[in-house]
Amino acid sequence: MAVINENIRVESNGTISFGNYETDVKQKVNDYKVGGDLYTLRTYKEATRLEKNSKLLIETVPGAAVHNLKLEEGCTTFDIEGKGDTQITLEMESETEYTIYVEEVNLGKIKTNIAGKINFSAELDSTPKSVRIEKH
DSSP states (O other): OOOOTTSEEEOTTSOEEEOOTTOSSOEEEEEEEETTEEEEEEEETTEEEEEETTEEEEEEESOEEEEEEEEETTEEEEEEEESEEEEEEEEOSTTOEEEEEETTEEEEEEEOOTTOEEEEEEEEOSSOEEEEEEEO
């Protein structure tokens, strides 16, 4: 896997891939339609941010490439690659408990705040790491 040169795309399995952590120039895609939803992407080496219907979905600092993002009832999965220690923020259901797994390693349970945000970090490199977030 590698950065997403077209910035955002829908894969043949219906998942979404996005992000380019190698570019020095900020890239932006507005109103990318998937199903009935509109996605907005901002990506470059400093940060990658994906919004769904004007609401934060995922943000990474520094930037990253996310492959095969799949949002299901009770479970979110994706593969992620980047450079170094990366802070990952997702907006989920408010005041809900989730367990986070990176490469099948349980990072523990975390409860979202009233805004529904969870934060965790992962040491990334150019080899994608699998992430799974399960709702309790």
